[in-house]
Amino acid sequence: MSQQAKTAVVTGASRGIGKAIAMRLAQAGMNVAACARSENLITEYAHSRIMPVKADVSDPTQVNELVNRVVERFGRIDVVVNNAGITRDNLLMRMSDEDWEQVLQVNLTGTFYVCRAVIRQMLKQRSGRIVNIASVVGVAGNPGQVNYSAAKAGIIGLTKSLAKEVASRQILVNAVAPGYIDTDMTRVMNEQQKQSIVNLIPLGRIGRVDDVAELVYFLASDANQYITGQVFHVDGGLVI
Numbered sequence: 001m002s003q004q005a006k007t008a009v010v011t012g013a014s015r016g017i018g019k020a021i022a023m024r025l026a027q028a029g030m031n032v033a034a035c036a037r038s039e040n041l042i043t044e045y046a047h048s049r050i051m052p053v054k055a056d057v058s059d060p061t062q063v064n065e066l067v068n069r070v071v072e073r074f075g076r077i078d079v080v081v082n083n084a085g086i087t088r089d090n091l092l093m094r095m096s097d098e099d100w101e102q103v104l105q106v107n108l109t110g111t112f113y114v115c116r117a118v119i120r121q122m123l124k125q126r127s128g129r130i131v132n133i134a135s136v137v138g139v140a141g142n143p144g145q146v147n148y149s150a151a152k153a154g155i156i157g158l159t160k161s162l163a164k165e166v167a168s169r170q171i172l173v174n175a176v177a178p179g180y181i182d183t184d185m186t187r188v189m190n191e192q193q194k195q196s197i198v199n200l201i202p203l204g205r206i207g208r209v210d211d212v213a214e215l216v217y218f219l220a221s222d223a224n225q226y227i228t229g230q231v232f233h234v235d236g237g238l239v240i
């Protein structure tokens with residue numbers, strides 16, 4: 001089948017890494033449903049062939065509606081990129097129940113809802129690519145982020161288990177774990193904090209959204225036929 005006919009869903013696609021992934025997949029000829037909660041999603045993609053769909057991944061009803069809309073419009077789903085994510089940082093002893101629950105709900109449970117909503121369609125098609133965006137802190141940990149790193153470690157476990165569940169139907173499931181990438185999520189740091197992080201990165205710079213999007217594109221494409229259940233760091237060598 002040609003790349004032209006493929007359909008992708010990218011969550012958290014209104015900005016940052018998700019937007020770069022949506023653009024990269026569209027550039028490769030895929031139909032892309034780009035999902036996020038905010039209205040600016042619509043204007044962001046107003047003049048492109050990407051279909052913006054307003055949906056909150058933490059709500060299973062909205063996730064099911066998103067998937068139904070995509071199947072109705074394009075007839076299939078070949079690629080899913082679970083990228084929607086939030087942080088609510090604090091030291092464990094000061095972390096509220098709400099900050100714990102919200103971060104788990106959007107990052108981890110949202111990924112579960114989307115995978116569950118698309119998997120029947122992919123099983124029927126006997127093919128598919130799922131790429132879940134984790135984080136190096138899900139592997140290495142980070143003070144102030146017990147909620148976020150637990151959610152991202154959970155995504156890694158989900159990825160490996162699901163990869164084993166669906167491999168017999170040629171559905172390949174992988175995780176990408178970015179390090180520090182220049183987006184709104186990391187722009188809250190001041191110059192001094194940024195420099196101290198750069199000092200820890202062997203490649204000597206903060207990552208760009210395209211560094212992540214390029215790998216996601218490879219894993220989502222037909223070029224990937226034999227890689228599943230893996231976690232790939234895109235972090236300039238930060239965690240080796």
Ligand SMILES: NC(=O)c1ccc[n+]([C@@H]2O[C@H](COP(=O)([O-])OP(=O)(O)OC[C@H]3O[C@@H](n4cnc5c(N)ncnc54)[C@H](OP(=O)(O)O)[C@@H]3O)[C@@H](O)[C@H]2O)c1
Nearest residue numbers: 012014015016017036037038056057084085135181183185
């Ligand atoms: N930047 C980094 O250094 C870094 C490092 C490691 C991992 N990551 C991961 O990479 C992913 C993208 O991060 P980013 O830096 O691009 O973040 P970002 O700039 O803050 O963008 C996050 C995206 O997720 C969407 N989103 C948030 N909550 C959502 C929800 N409940 N339902 C649907 N969409 C939702 C946001 O759109 P709306 O607000 O419009 O919903 C936005 O499009 C996240 O999973 C993040 O954890 C980032």
